Amino acid sequence: xxxxxxxxxxxxxxxxxxxxxxxxxxxxxxxxxxxxxxxxxxxxxxxxxxxxxxxxxxxxxxxxxxxxxxxxxxxxxxxxxxxxxxxxxxxxxxxxxxxxxxxxxxxxxxxxxxxxxxxxxxxxxxxxxxxxx
Amino acid sequence: xxxxxxxxxxxxxxxxxxxxxxxxxxxxxxxxxxxxxxxxxxxxxxxxxxxxxxxxxxxxxxxxxxxxxxxxxxxxxxxxxxxxxxxxxxxxxxxxxxxxxxxxxxxxxxxxxxxxxxxxxxxxxxxxxxxxx
DNA sequence: GTGCTAATTGAAAAAGTTTTTCAGTTGCCA
DNA sequence: TGGCAACTGAAAAACTTTTTCAATTAGCAC
Ligand SMILES: [Zn+2]
Ligand SMILES: [Zn+2]
Ligand SMILES: [Zn+2]
Ligand SMILES: [Zn+2]
Numbered sequence: 001x002x003x004x005x006x007x008x009x010x011x012x013x014x015x016x017x018x019x020x021x022x023x024x025x026x027x028x029x030x031x032x033x034x035x036x037x038x039x040x041x042x043x044x045x046x047x048x049x050x051x052x053x054x055x056x057x058x059x060x061x062x063x064x065x066x067x068x069x070x071x072x073x074x075x076x077x078x079x080x081x082x083x084x085x086x087x088x089x090x091x092x093x094x095x096x097x098x099x100x101x102x103x104x105x106x107x108x109x110x111x112x113x114x115x116x117x118x119x120x121x122x123x124x125x126x127x128x129x130x131x132x133x
Numbered sequence: 134x135x136x137x138x139x140x141x142x143x144x145x146x147x148x149x150x151x152x153x154x155x156x157x158x159x160x161x162x163x164x165x166x167x168x169x170x171x172x173x174x175x176x177x178x179x180x181x182x183x184x185x186x187x188x189x190x191x192x193x194x195x196x197x198x199x200x201x202x203x204x205x206x207x208x209x210x211x212x213x214x215x216x217x218x219x220x221x222x223x224x225x226x227x228x229x230x231x232x233x234x235x236x237x238x239x240x241x242x243x244x245x246x247x248x249x250x251x252x253x254x255x256x257x258x259x260x261x262x263x264x265x266x
Numbered sequence: 267g268t269g270c271t272a273a274t275t276g277a278a279a280a281a282g283t284t285t286t287t288c289a290g291t292t293g294c295c296a
Numbered sequence: 297t298g299g300c301a302a303c304t305g306a307a308a309a310a311c312t313t314t315t316t317c318a319a320t321t322a323g324c325a326c
Contacts, residue, residue, distance in 0.1 A: 011273060011322050032312085047276040052313070069255050073206035074312080087249055098243040102235060110231040110258060116220055118260040122202050125243060127251040144293050144302060165283085180305040185284070207283080 001063045008061060018043040019054040020063075028093040029067040029075035029086075067095060069126040087125040091132030098125065134196045141194060151176040152187040153196075161226035162200040162208035162219075200228060202259040220258040224265030231258065 001020045006012055018039040022030070030038070032051050039046045055076055058064040064076045070088040077086055081097035088095050100123065107118045134153045139145055151172040155163070163171070165184050172179045188209055191197040195215065200208045203221040210219055214230035221228050233256065240251045 013274065013322070015275070045276085049276060049314085050274080053274085068201050068206060069253075073201060087243060087247060087251065089249065090252065096247050096249070098239075098247065101242075102239045106231075106235045107258065109234075110220060111260070114220060114229050114231065115263040116222065116229070116258075116260045117266060118220065118258045119223065120202075120259045122255065122257040122259070124255040125240065125249075125251045126253045126255070127244070127249045130248040133250060146293070146303065148304070178305085182285085182305060183303080186303085 001058070001061075004061065004063075010057065014043050015039070015046045015050050016054050016057075018046055019051055020058070023058065023064050023076065023078045026078055027095065029070065029077040029088065029095050031072070031075050035076070067124065068122070069124045085123040085125070087127065089129035089132055090126055091128055094129045094131075096129075134191070134194075137194065137196075143190065147176050148172070148179045148183045149187050149190075151179055152184055153191070156191065156197050156209065156211045159211055160228065162203065162210040162221065162228050164205070164208050168209070200257065201255070202257045218256040218258070220260065222262035222265055223259055224261055227262045227264075229262075 001024060002012055002017060005016070005020070010016070019035060021042060022035050022038040026038075032048065032055060035055065036046065036048050036051045039051060055064065059066065059076070062082065063079055065079050065086060066073065067075045067077050067086050067088055070090060070093055075093075077088075077095040079097065081099060084097040084099050086095050087098050103121065103123070107121065110116070111118050134157060135145060135150060138149070138153070143149070152168060154175055155168050155171040159171075165181065165188060168188065169179065169181050169184045172184060188197065192199065192209070196212055197209045198212050198219060199206065200210050200219050200221060203223060203226055208226075210221075210228040212230065214232060217230040217232050219228050220231050236254065236256070240254070243249070244251050
């Protein structure tokens, strides 16, 4: 992510890099507060404000995705698959990406039946990871 | 909804009925504060606490669904189709239901490839309603 | 290197949202 | 017509998120 951040004209501050690293290495979804804790383990003194700002930035750039299932709507997980969505474990909040496929027909059918145009979609799966089953 | 509320052992208070009516008649998604305003138009003196409690109750009973797209995650829309999901207009927040169909294969494929079991899913579409196009 | 500047940062305050408390009220059943 | 558990709303508490602003700093030009 760091390289792409720079490519997009953003400074590579140690605080920002700590947050980026936390999310790159995360296997579960993390709330801003959880990100703060972990980022402070990498670089003490990171502020919560910076965490919020960095999460917004990473969202915009498509490096993280907000996760709605599995406890609240304020958790973030790394995007490992650009054209994909998140599958969350109900037990341990482990998050994996799965490819977005097979929605085209449903989208077209929905557009036809409602008269709406469909510009984007939100899809998440929730279940149990192998370890929690 | 009122009949089913009673069937599920809940009291039919005027406050609760006002909130129920607001949501039955809503064509857009509504935040708790918006629900409060409208409910007070039906029955003055309704409290915000009651709105929150009633929205929780109606969610549990499956009469409303929380909507995540189109501005925050704290908006509610009536469920007009049990086995369905919501499509939200980006312009006016008009919400319609569409049937849940065609996901089985993607779910099975995802389960196979990840080793997770998939218990539930969240799906929302966002676009423009006929009037806003 | 050195200096410049716009971007970034964090503490604090403000704003906003949601939950908890609790005393009083009330729908519903016997 | 009680009786009582469910329900209510005001206030307070608890949280979460955003805004402010003075100080710092990454990255660039020289
Ligand atoms: Zn959400
Ligand atoms: Zn798990
Ligand atoms: Zn519209
Ligand atoms: Zn579905």
